[in-house]
Amino acid sequence: MNRILELSSKLGLTLQIVKTAFAAALSWFIASSLLHSEYPYFAAVAAIITVQVTVADSVNKASQRIIGIIGGVMISMLLGHWFKIGAVSIFFIILIGMGLAKALRMNPQIISQVAISSLLVLAFGQTKAGYAYERIFETILGSGIAVLINALIIPQDAIPEVKKRIVSYSKLSALTLRGLSALLNNTGPRLKTGRTEVNKLIKEAADCRKAFELAEQSLRYNPLLTHKRKVLDRLGADIRLLRSITIQIRGIRRSLADLQLNNTFQTGYPAKEQLILALEATANCIDAFGQTIVDPSEEKTKRLSTAIQLARQEQARCLESLTHTSSLPILQDMGSILTDLSRIVAETERPDIEAEEVFIETSSAESSP
Structure with missing residues (x-):
């Protein structure tokens, strides 16, 4: 067909x-x-x-x-x-x-x-x-x-487009977070602020929301697609989690931009590389999260759990490095960054159990006569 x-x-x-x-x-x-x-x-x-x-x-x-x-x-x-x-x-x-x-x-x-x-x-x-x-x-x-x-007669199903937008949104979120690490080593006359990249992410969030609203319209007044409303409701909850992650990324960008202007941080903070590792590990969580919520499987769920564990470890090491820092501005900005990173991981951690339950339900349905 x-x-x-x-x-x-x-x-x-x-x-x-x-x-x-x-x-x-x-x-x-x-x-x-x-x-x-x-x-x-x-x-x-x-x-x-x-x-x-x-x-x-x-x-x-x-x-x-x-x-x-x-x-x-x-x-x-x-x-x-x-x-x-x-x-x-x-x-x-x-x-x-x-x-x-x-x-x-x-x-x-x-x-x-x-x-x-x-x-x-x-x-x-x-x-x-x-x-x-x-x-x-x-x-x-x-x-x-x-x-x-x-x-x-073959009613429109916009859910595949929503899933496609979610994958694109999650990938761009991870890419944007990784790109912010460039602000840590940017000491030239023209400082990068990451504002352009974050604004692009905000636009992607709006596009994802529009796709979701179109899918809602495609299911309205259509009794034959009632079973897909549950799928769409779950995707809507996932989109809200991604929007929350976007808010945390915006906060991280602002804190990193402030640290760029801090001479003590640029010359005397020894744990920059550790912060880059924490940003990378957290971005990996977002990538794995996007793949898991769109097409859940046991393998993807395990990959997400592993990414979450590694991100927690890298963030903990960043927190330990702060014990050797006495600068109040650095402590404030680093504390804000680590808080936002922790919240991002928490957002990706919530659907972990839900995705596993969906996978189990799907497997049971397929194996039943």
């Missing part, structure tokens, strides 16, 4: 296009053949407009169109008795309809539908009996069929 979809997509026949064509055809068939509607094209048009990427988007589009059409029909029916179709009547009907919709703070999509419906009902409603009611009914029919087709 995936190969067929990929080949069709290369030819321009995406899944959404196929769904749109099928929804329009089915709406026309039901309206004309089964319900013997006089205006079946309204149902087909509504179906074409309603099919969107996600079911939630389709529901939103359908509700906007239905509300706009009902509003436009009501305005034309109320005011059409005093107007005949012409340039002046069109001006006032659209002016009043869009003005009321705007005053009620309706969506721009609804406002445009109010104008279109007002115009069409004014033009045809006076000469064709039942036109206004048929327009409302056919729109509801076409929109409903489009929503059902979007929900039932």
Whole structure:
């Protein structure tokens, strides 16, 4: 099935296009053949407009169109008795309809539908009996069929994209933390601050959040994907942990930037290399964490546990080196860095047991008859 979809997509026949064509055809068939509607094209048009990427988007589009059409029909029916179709009547009907919709703070999509419906009902409603009611009914029919087709026929699953973004986010987090070690040996005239790298990480966090929100929309109003909501909820919790790690990395950058300006640290602190080792070991935890939460396995869980243990050891050695330091500014900045590093490890440590439980559940499910 995936190969067929990929080949069709290369030819321009995406899944959404196929769904749109099928929804329009089915709406026309039901309206004309089964319900013997006089205006079946309204149902087909509504179906074409309603099919969107996600079911939630389709529901939103359908509700906007239905509300706009009902509003436009009501305005034309109320005011059409005093107007005949012409340039002046069109001006006032659209002016009043869009003005009321705007005053009620309706969506721009609804406002445009109010104008279109007002115009069409004014033009045809006076000469064709039942036109206004048929327009409302056919729109509801076409929109409903489009929503059902979007929900039932190969509904979009955005979870793989969320997992992909999480892996990218975790890798960039680890890379950024490793890169901050360059601030320890940066003594040239143009000091590195790490601000650009951290800002890039913040942007990646926003992109990951957007992917998660899109996945939430893809599952909304879709009963067939209920079982995937638990997976998405767990991924959402993992994204929050990564965001917390990002906050700690920002704090580490600021502390390292302060230490750059401390002459005593640059010339007299003997444990710089140990701090670099602690940064590297903690970054390894983030890498292992990202792989474990997306695709948990016994091997990855053990790798994460080992990385956490090593990071704790390197951080403890850094803490021991502070006993030989009497400079209060160095103690404050180093204490802040070690606190943030410890918090990062704590964040990666939380899903360790959860990942093992997920792996056990998956293995049990696969082995059961």
